[in-house]
Amino acid sequence: xxxxxxxxxxxxxxxxxxxxxxxxxxxxxxxxxxxxxxxxxxxxxxxxxxxxxxxxxxxxxxxxxxxxxxxxxxxxxxxxxxxxxxxxxxxxxxxxxxxxxxxxxxxxxxxxxxxxxxxxxxxxxxxxxxxxxxxxxxxxxxxxxxxxxxxxxxxxxxxxxxxxxxxxxxxxxxxxxxxxxxxxxxxxxxxxxxxxxxx
Amino acid sequence: xxxxxxxxxxxxxxxxxxxxxxxxxxxxxxxxxxxxxxxxxxxxxxxxxxxxxxxxxxxxxxxxxxxxxxxxx
Numbered sequence: 001x002x003x004x005x006x007x008x009x010x011x012x013x014x015x016x017x018x019x020x021x022x023x024x025x026x027x028x029x030x031x032x033x034x035x036x037x038x039x040x041x042x043x044x045x046x047x048x049x050x051x052x053x054x055x056x057x058x059x060x061x062x063x064x065x066x067x068x069x070x071x072x073x074x075x076x077x078x079x080x081x082x083x084x085x086x087x088x089x090x091x092x093x094x095x096x097x098x099x100x101x102x103x104x105x106x107x108x109x110x111x112x113x114x115x116x117x118x119x120x121x122x123x124x125x126x127x128x129x130x131x132x133x134x135x136x137x138x139x140x141x142x143x144x145x146x147x148x149x150x151x152x153x154x155x156x157x158x159x160x161x162x163x164x165x166x167x168x169x170x171x172x173x174x175x176x177x178x179x180x181x182x183x184x185x186x187x188x189x190x191x192x193x194x195x196x197x198x199x
Numbered sequence: 200x201x202x203x204x205x206x207x208x209x210x211x212x213x214x215x216x217x218x219x220x221x222x223x224x225x226x227x228x229x230x231x232x233x234x235x236x237x238x239x240x241x242x243x244x245x246x247x248x249x250x251x252x253x254x255x256x257x258x259x260x261x262x263x264x265x266x267x268x269x270x271x272x
Binding site: 017028030070167 | 217221222226230250253
């Protein structure tokens with residue numbers, strides 16, 4: 001079964017920096033922000049439209065060839081789930097795996113996003129970061145049935161750690177301090193895989 | 200930009216780098232892998248001229264590849 005890896009998280013969380021370590025080697029991962037920056041640096045007036053066109057072209061090509069591939073998506077607004085809905089409807093043979101990077105400390109995302117822009121990266125407004133951060137967990141809970149498998153990565157200023165599936169290397173006290181995982185309660189998510197197993 | 204130029208844009212993204220599924224790793228392998236990732240993140244950020252944001256002496260700082268440290272908060 002072909003697979004799509006969705007590298008997800010609030011802007012500034014580190015998707016482009018860390019996502020590749022959670023996706024098998026050889027799998028291509030689309031970075032829409034890089035596309036945007038590419039066309040912007042080419043001084044293309046319609047750079048947003050061009051990058052969308054190119055991103056859609058890449059995705060359709062992979063889907064039509066039944067290839068495993070990855071996409072970076074924030075999953076911070078409901079329309080970010082449109083790709084997942086489209087795939088479930090038209091390419092139902094695909095399994096969707098979400099690798100979610102998240103944190104209890106939104107300031108981490110804001111600090112990194114501000115610095116990224118300062119050093120030539122793409123810009124994201126702070127209120128957008130705040131809104132996406134707030135939406136992240138409820139949206140994931142509402143859309144869990146689209147997802148076959150999920151990995152959760154807790155991000156802190158000095159490290160990142162896999163918190164789900166259960167990581168036996170973590171001290172038993174660690175998870176008690178990660179509030180967002182408690183709120184999300186991954187064991188209770190109605191993932192596509194858990195629904196199918198019950199049938 | 201013309202449509203013909205759009206067609207010559209190469210794939211803009213990156214490739215995965217995971218060689219073994221984390222769920223199949225032993226306790227020791229996972230510990231080593233986590234340490235390795237945290238090391239790689241530092242190297243990769245510096246390679247693209249981006250700062251590493253981390254904590255130092257109770258402050259949030261941005262560290263550059265040349266060792267310069269700027270206090271953020």
